Amino acid sequence: MKILANYHTHSHFSDGSSAPLNYIQEAIEQGFTSLGFSEHSVLPFENTFALQQGREHDYAREISRLKKEFSQNLEILMALEADYIPGMSTGFSTLKKDLGLDYIIGSVHLVRNSHPDKLWFIDGPRRETYDDGLKELFDGDIRKGVSAYWHQINQMLMNEEFDIVGHLDKIKMHNQGRWFNESDEWYTSLVKETVALIAEKGVIVEVNTRGIYKGRSESLFPGEYILQLLHERGVPVTISSDAHQPGEISLLFDEAQKTLQSCGYREIFHFSNGSWKPVSFS
Numbered sequence: 001m002k003i004l005a006n007y008h009t010h011s012h013f014s015d016g017s018s019a020p021l022n023y024i025q026e027a028i029e030q031g032f033t034s035l036g037f038s039e040h041s042v043l044p045f046e047n048t049f050a051l052q053q054g055r056e057h058d059y060a061r062e063i064s065r066l067k068k069e070f071s072q073n074l075e076i077l078m079a080l081e082a083d084y085i086p087g088m089s090t091g092f093s094t095l096k097k098d099l100g101l102d103y104i105i106g107s108v109h110l111v112r113n114s115h116p117d118k119l120w121f122i123d124g125p126r127r128e129t130y131d132d133g134l135k136e137l138f139d140g141d142i143r144k145g146v147s148a149y150w151h152q153i154n155q156m157l158m159n160e161e162f163d164i165v166g167h168l169d170k171i172k173m174h175n176q177g178r179w180f181n182e183s184d185e186w187y188t189s190l191v192k193e194t195v196a197l198i199a200e201k202g203v204i205v206e207v208n209t210r211g212i213y214k215g216r217s218e219s220l221f222p223g224e225y226i227l228q229l230l231h232e233r234g235v236p237v238t239i240s241s242d243a244h245q246p247g248e249i250s251l252l253f254d255e256a257q258k259t260l261q262s263c264g265y266r267e268i269f270h271f272s273n274g275s276w277k278p279v280s281f282s
Helices: 020-030 056-069 092-099 127-138 142-159 185-201 224-232 253-262
Strands: 034-040 075-083 103-107 110-112 119-121 204-208 237-240 267-272 275-280
Touching: 020 034, 020 056, 034 056, 034 267, 056 075, 056 092, 075 092, 092 103, 110 142, 119 127, 127 142, 142 185, 185 224, 204 253, 224 253, 237 253
Parallel strands: 034 075, 075 103, 204 237, 237 267
Antiparallel strands: 110 119, 267 275
16 A cells, blocks of 8 residues: 655744645645644744744644645644753643644754753754764763763653654764764663663654755664664654655655565554554555
């Protein structure tokens, strides 16, 4: 059964390049069955990538309007990619209820340590930001910084209710073989701990293609080793492009499917009529 859908999409309401309508038109042209918008959730400090305070209801109204307008052509979904920052971010259940969201992607982009008001930004286009934050907040101790990232994901899994884990091993993106090796025992131990918790909580893991098509990662988020562990644990997956431009909504989906099949997967999960359902690869 051929289903084409993307559940991780950013429009100009957060850090995407274009209005939601342009993504919808591209999705219809490509033969999509559904498209989920997932703007970055509002954060309690100045930034350039998230929904701005007061704009979240504008976003909700616009997506709700487009849902009705295009209901005969495409199932449009409204979500948030909610940042989890202990002691700072809004509870995911509150976000979902207040905006009437279809689902939530839980992600970590900003890692917290004991500093009261500084965070390690592990995303973005500049690896210098990653390096500078590691040195400032973790004294250049990569093991300490990476451990804090995985432990923050674990906290998110234990403390919040959400549907999808976003770009699970994003911490590797700016590493690029410089600071740590993904086969290091200390690193794989952290991964296995998180995979076990994901399986226990029953959330979906997205297979995110953005790192590859942007030239920032040689492998998917998460990579094959983690995908094999997830498959062994029976963890469901979905494929997403983390699109920030209309033309990115299905980039490298075929390649991601082939990788999943090589890791033992035979189905991915899709959202339809209010729930997530497994669909076999065509």
